[in-house]
Amino acid sequence: xxxxxxxxDVVRESAGPPRRRSRWKLALGALVAxxxxxxLAHVLxxxxxxxxxxxxxxxxxxxxxxxxxxxxxxxxxPEPTVTLNGHGVxxxxxxxxxxxxxxxxxGGQVGVNGSGFQPGAAVTVWLRSPGSGGGAQEAMxxxxxxxxxxxxFTMPSGLSGGTATVAAEEGGGPAATAQLVTAGGQGxxxxxxxxxxxxxxxxxxxxAGFGPGEKVDVYWGHVGGTPAATLxxxxxxxxxxxxxxxxxxxxxxTTIVLVGQKTKTMAVAAYQMLGxxxxxxxxxxxxxxGKSLSFSGSGFAPGEQVLLYLNASGGTPALxxxxxxxxxxxxxxVVPFGLKGSQTLTAIGEESRASVSSGFDVLAYTPxxxxxxxxxxxGTTISFYGSGFAANELVDVYAGATPGDRGQMVSSFRVGxxxxxxxxGQYAIPANAGHSLDFTLVGQESGxxxxxxxxxxxxx
Numbered sequence: 293x294x295x296x297x298x299x300x301d302v303v304r305e306s307a308g309p310p311r312r313r314s315r316w317k318l319a320l321g322a323l324v325a326x327x328x329x330x331x332l333a334h335v336l337x338x339x340x341x342x343x344x345x346x347x348x349x350x351x352x353x354x355x356x357x358x359x360x361x362x363x364x365x366x367x368x369x370p371e372p373t374v375t376l377n378g379h380g381v382x383x384x385x386x387x388x389x390x391x392x393x394x395x396x397x398x399g400g401q402v403g404v405n406g407s408g409f410q411p412g413a414a415v416t417v418w419l420r421s422p423g424s425g426g427g428a429q430e431a432m433x434x435x436x437x438x439x440x441x442x443x444x445f446t447m448p449s450g451l452s453g454g455t456a457t458v459a460a461e462e463g464g465g466p467a468a469t470a471q472l473v474t475a476g477g478q479g480x481x482x483x484x485x486x487x488x489x490x491x492x493x494x495x496x497x498x499x500a501g502f503g504p505g506e507k508v509d510v511y512w513g514h515v516g517g518t519p520a521a522t523l524x525x526x527x528x529x530x531x532x533x534x535x536x537x538x539x540x541x542x543x544x545x546t547t548i549v550l551v552g553q554k555t556k557t558m559a560v561a562a563y564q565m566l567g568x569x570x571x572x573x574x575x576x577x578x579x580x581x582g583k584s585l586s587f588s589g590s591g592f593a594p595g596e597q598v599l600l601y602l603n604a605s606g607g608t609p610a611l612x613x614x615x616x617x618x619x620x621x622x623x624x625x626v627v628p629f630g631l632k633g634s635q636t637l638t639a640i641g642e643e644s645r646a647s648v649s650s651g652f653d654v655l656a657y658t659p660x661x662x663x664x665x666x667x668x669x670x671g672t673t674i675s676f677y678g679s680g681f682a683a684n685e686l687v688d689v690y691a692g693a694t695p696g697d698r699g700q701m702v703s704s705f706r707v708g709x710x711x712x713x714x715x716x717g718q719y720a721i722p723a724n725a726g727h728s729l730d731f732t733l734v735g736q737e738s739g740x741x742x743x744x745x746x747x748x749x750x751x752x
Contacts, residue, residue, distance in 0.1 A: 387468040389441065389460045395473045396447045404431070406441035406460055406468055413462045415441055419448070419472070421456045435462075447474065479559035481550050484533060488564035491593035491644060492619050493538040499523075499531035499550050499559050507553040513541030513565070515549050515558075525552070540593045540643045543567045568592065568646035570619070572639050578653040581629040581738060582682045585652060587611075589639050592619040597642040605638045605647070615641070627654060629682070629737045657682060657740030661733040664715060667747040670723040674746060676705070676731070679712040682738035689717050690732040693743075698732045707735075721748055 389406035396402050404417055413435045420427030430445035441460060456474060461467040479501030489495060502508055502525040509519035520539035523531050531550075541547075543565050550559040570591030579585050592598055592615040600611040600623065613621040621639075631654040640647040659680030668674060681687055686706050692699035705716035721729065731744040
């Protein structure tokens, strides 16, 4: 008799094989996961220089013991930098250009060599000066297969005497820049005829190498300050047979220097500077104090200041004058009171330092005077007449003069514009005057001395 299995037993027996297949799949999946994790760790070790094995990698987001088999999330890292000489500089690579030469004069060739560009890219070369905005396009070139760039451009004549920036730009890509120093150009100048003269003469010169229509300043022996002349170059940048005044420069071998105002182009020529030998004179040669004296000179540099010293050659000048276009000057001054005898006036050109001295004499005043009467009795009031004193000065009257003593001042009066006075001052003859009275009259400014005498009669 055949016994049929129960339904419960049939279900239990049929469940055996599927359970064994599920365990096998789980084991296979775990093995695959281990292999993937090992390969990922191997790749990260090669790319990151062993970062997966370093403690910092673990603490910064790498696998930890509690997260085996978990892939760390990638973080965006900033652009790498390094420290060089105390400064942070970018460690990433990019396009770079160099200029050869980096110091160039207007009209010269500038070579542009670069690297790190996109192979085959079109690059535009720009020249930008301070304040020029976008600048001017100077060249276009195509990048070689190795990312190198080679091109050149001509330095414009309008840019000189400063710095400019050369930029090489890819279309939509990064740009590389380099600094370019522009010096003034080198022009030429020559003296037509004799290359020798002195301030006040005229020299004829020619020049070339300047900007078209450019203003050109002319200097003598130096560059700076006020130019001796300003010329204008023609359309080709040349100057033809221009007349320029010879300026002030040291005596001997010197130079004439031309400088373009815009291009800073400089041209230099040799010149022999001759010395100045000025002369001066005074009119009149002899003069009284308080009178006007004229002092004239010639032979100085045109337009220069002339310093005038009295009995000296330095310090604070007593007077100043300005020479005219021919190097001449003329001044007048009132001779001060107190000067006596020979005096020296020295004239020195402030720029040329040319100097000359001449003199004049100051005369002494010799006035005359008399009383209103030759003889008088005691109690009589007398007055005085005088002439030859300084104009409008006060005159003091002294009575009872003795050798070495003027006596006692008894009156004073002021003379007129001609130095004279009539019936001026009053004095009453005292009773004890004796037989005569001697009077001394002294000018307060001129120092001029005059005397007068009155006989005194006996009282009734």
